[in-house]
Amino acid sequence: MSATNAPGTLRTAPTEGRSPSTGSAPKGKGLRPGRALVYVLLSVGLLVMSAPFLWMALSSFKTTADLSASPPVWIPSHWTLDNFRELLDKLDLPLYFMNSVIVAVLVTVCNLVFCSMLGYALAKLKFAGQNKIFGLVLGALMVPGNLMLLPLFVLMSKLGLIDSYAGLVLPFAAGAFGVFLMRQFMQAIPDELLEAARMDGASEWYIFWRIVMPLVKPALATLSIFTFLGSWNNFVWPLIATNDPDKYTLPVALATFATDPNKAGGSNGVLMAGAFLVVLPVLILFIALQRHFTQGIATAGMK
């Protein structure tokens, strides 16, 4: 680590884990005598962290006998897909999956456009009221979502948007976090570049769309991932904004299934199969894109 410890390397930090040259810097620093102990501690920690996931994944392939075996059986003695069959019989997962995808995609696209626009205005334009708007954004970051739920429900009922995609998307179409993130990244773009474009007669929209947006692609990637997953995992608002089971998102469908003893029939195997199918796409997405996650959290946290 020592090699990348210099200040200002945060932006490049995500590559650090992949680059063997920095990873194996031959400096004898850190807790060298206890290095083996560190590995042991971390491995135990990792085991504890992943145990629930392993237990879930394996249990979803177990027979009823294995599920209730005592002492517990980790590896199914007989692998079965019955839990998944029963789950798909009782719960229309493809429908809920599509609902979640549609809502998450719409929320993400809206955030990318709207947050980038305001981020550009705050970072690269000078206009009256700019500081007040930035103050609003910072304030919005601090307000807990629970404070809005009740009137939001009434508002959506009045607008007839309960049980609609619009009702699920609109309250999350522009988040303060996104504005903040985009502003941070856009500030790093040299003003001279934009001034040159202005001299050449480019409009602000052209500058924003054709010059700035391509330059902040990494930030856009980070924002997409966070927004998409935030929406995918969101629970409280979809729970409130949907009454019609056909409009449930995946988490609402799973929670309704899990808390209703008649539906789940108390079968842990079926529930584990459900949890497994809900968690799996997220885990795959995360592992594929993990560099962007840690970078995004770190960037947001350092300000």
Place this chain on the structure above:
Amino acid sequence: MSTVTGKAAQTAKGPEGRATAKSPAAGPGASQGRQVRRKPLGRQNAAGWLFSTPFLVLFLVFMAFPILATLVMSFTDFGLRNVTHPLDAKFIGFENYVNLFGDEKFLRSLLNTGYFVVVGVPLTIVIGLVVAVLLNNGIDRARTFFRVGFYAPVVTTIVAVAVVWRFVLDPSDGLISGLFSEVGLTGPDFLGSEALAMPSMIAMAVWRNVGTVMVLFIAGLQAIPTEVREAARLDGAGVWAEFKGITVPLLRPTMLYATVITTIGYLNVFEEPFVMTQGGPSDSTLTVSLNMYREGFNFFHMGYASAMAYVLFVVIMAITVLQLRLLKDNTK
């Protein structure tokens, strides 16, 4: 609503962003800008407002308005019939707030939430810090592997994770009671016991949130200049002295941020009790958010629930300000 947002987006995307007069606020601002400086600012003024409009419209309709409306509702007897006729709600002054503090269920939920925060936050911060320091200084290999492993619970759907934990803690088929039975003991009924339900939920929350804190601390650790550490080592500082004398003080801003966001998150805890216990047994895991949800959306006591939301909000603000003060003073 969709028409309003649609229009806002259209205006902002308008031809070349030059539509000076379209934005209501651009008028006075633009002329003011022209007085002081020159043409580019006038143009930037208009563009600035056009680029801000979509966000501002959404912000005003779906955030600012509901926040204010919650406050207004908290002084009314807003109920089920007011969902269709909001203006018929009767103003009742501070009655909701007064009732709250005589409401045993609410006080219980406040206490439960406090318990969750007071035990959960320090555990999360300390474990997150330890993992970050171990990852940052102790090992060269497999760092990414460990980091991914510790962060994975953060990104997974909380409802699914809560379902899994319910099963892990299940007294008859669960993983933990199985481990107990292996050594000849009977495992406790974690979620069915008044004393153990909340600690179980805290364990799950710590498990889930350690990754966020870890990543924040790793970023903080990487921002500490190497020279500072090297100087300390040249002066003969040991591992512990270096940790206490350099790492902890220089990580203070990160620690402050991590503590504040973890506290806010835990004060709002909702999904875990909703899925795992529904607030039971006998309200021992009823949190303020769950209580508010029930009062508002199951019983439609929306005025009362709004008052709850505001009490929680005031508590959150007070604790955040207090934390900022306490932790900032420590640095001096």
